[in-house]
Amino acid sequence: MPRRRTLNPLTELLGAVLLVVLVLVVNRWEFSLAVLLLVVVPAVLVSGQPRRIGVAIVLVAGPLLLSSVLLHGLFFPEGRVVLLDLGPARVTQEGLVFAALMGLRMSVFTGVLLTTAMTLDLPDLIATMTHRGWNRKLVFIIGSALGLLPHVALRARQITRAQQARGLVVGRGPLSRLRALLMVTTPLVIGLLVDASERNHMLEARGFSSSGPRTSYLPDTDTAAQRTGRRVATVAVLLFAAAWLVIGAVA
């Protein structure tokens, strides 16, 4: 069941970014763990697509965690308590602790950002940016890039099928797959470029280069309270971050 929206997507997005900033600045495992357990996990669970988001988080964070464990767990120069000596590599307690801390932080980042990105109401976000008077080119780049992604993926699949029908045998080996990937690129890119050139004419014809503010077909879901909230939150996080860093440096 998809969650009911109470916040404007711009507010959600800003919230996620500020949370990441806080985790970075505070840099304490207790805080990271609290964010993970109290924010990320509940957010994923009520997202309406916990499985999909969970898989995405594992796919992105998994390799990062693994490399962190390998790197810091085996090679941590400051490590003193040696748990296992493997010659050139030493598993140290400090290394493992450091790896766990880094891993926790990375999990929080991926969790926060992926959950936000995968549940974002894109049209609403674009409409809000337009209503707020953001630069129209920036809005278009964000909107069309995200809008194009599924189209590009679909087209790539269709091209691969067409090429298989021409005699391209895609094996299971990495080389064969790489070759297939390269062969998809030419028609895919040329097709996108032809479309882009046509789209360029279309944009001109539909007055995209007009000056003055754009309007949006979708109503403005943003509220004055949220706008104030966003400003206050941004200022508060920045002030807190500055104070935290200063105090940390002094202490």
Next chain:
Amino acid sequence: MITVRSESFTYDDGVPLLSGVQLAVGAGEYVVVAGASGSGKTTLARLLAGLVGSDAGCRFRGSITLAGETVRFDGSPADPRIDRAAWSAAVAFVSQGAWGQLSMMSATVAEEIAFGPSNRGVPTEELRRSVHDVAASLRLTSLLGRDPRRLSGGQLQRTIIAAAVVQRPRVLVLDEPFHGLDEDSAAEVAAALDALRGAGTAVVVCDAMLPRSGPADARVLALAEGHPVFSGLLTEARWAGLRRYGIGTAGDPPGLPDGLGSRTGGLGSHPDDGEPTDHAGVRPQDSPTGAGAATPSPVVLTDVGFHHPTGAGESAPTSDTRSDSDTGPAGAGLSGITLTVRAGEIVAVRGPNGSGKTTLLQHLNGLHRADTGTVSVLGQQIRRQPTGTFAGDVGYLFQDTDQQLFERTVLREVAYGPLAAGVRRSEALRRAADALDVVGLGFVRELHPYELGFVQRRLVALASIIATGSTVWVLDEPTGGLDESARTGLARLLRRHARSGGAVVMATHDAAFATAVAHRTIWLDGGRLVPDDPGTDGRMDGRTVEAEPADRRRGLGWGHGRTAGEAQDSQDGRS
């Protein structure tokens, strides 16, 4: 209202297009600019749309008059630049290639239609009102909440037209708006154009063929290789002998000679023939494959059932989403399909959109695998072999050719099939060159496939099937977007392939083509075979193969209009 006078129009290599062409369009008029591939009709459409000077490497001498104001061009860098945003408020343009005309940032049809006015800062309330007005007049209201990237061909085309005319322009110019649409979708678009005309908008349609029907006062400007060859009423144009310029009438049968029995060559240049194939008048069931009576039927489907996997709407593997056909969640699976195609037989597969035509076709080369039942091609049952391994036996022409082409030159492109089938390189190149000669494209061997016009690219894809020497040809909407000469050439080619013992299965909306070329037609609806469509007549079920005068020295009649002009026209990416 708008008048274009073109003294000359040249792209950078200097072949003149549109010499002495004049076109004036008045309020509420319906004008058809007809011309074969390379005739300059797209160039004229783009001139009307004010797309001049903005394309690098073209020089236009002439003038365009819009609402009493004349802009003069001398082909010099000092020529005026047209403000496209202002121009499009009076002259809207819908070019080919629907995807390039979607903004790709609109999640709904309504937002897509609103894209233009919202760029101009029209307030939200007024925006919503004009979107609803234009949607009502084009019967799009029920689609306003749909994702424009997931529409059928006709719906998409109407959405793009709506987006172009939401500003209420006085002229609407469309370049091949019916391309790739089935009859129902084309009728939807035609009705939309009628509605606009009723409101006083002049409509200019550029097309390779004359329309089968049109308003009584519709006018035609026919172009051939950049020159006007006819100007007058549509009713007169049909009798003006425009076929000699490669301009046929939509829905007419291909211009095959009626005579039977001249049997001088068959598909002589078919690389796999080895010897002249001379089977005129042979019944399909006689299996003239040269391998004796024991040869199995090339295609045998037994009680085939198939369901698209869930989520197939997203992957939509069946075909090109921009065209009509069996895409998306609406695309049917198959149920209880039993079909045998004999050597020498041409079978047309027909049925409404989403009836499973493409899905059926893609079972013949392993792009889809049957859930139940069996599919055998040339005696080999399709099980779990990789799709690519069937390419030598089954040549497949996709609805969207451009997905198929990927090599650097036309020759390499056509040679890819035989190379993949294990033929030596020199032999593959020889076959490719021969195949290109068969389709009349021998002179563009070294060009990049994307330098060619649409029709030529389609013929390149066809040549690659010929070069591979596949016995079974599976063609998805083979006549879509072809001009008269290419369509006729295709008809001849199919007949020759059948006569040489090959088998052809083609999904088509082109009733006249199916009637003229296929030996029988099977009808699909909802993924099942249904009895013959009562609405058609004159099909040739079970009829013997007819032979046509086959003069291989004359080629296949593809010589027409293939000048540098076609490559020129295609510099716009289309022709």
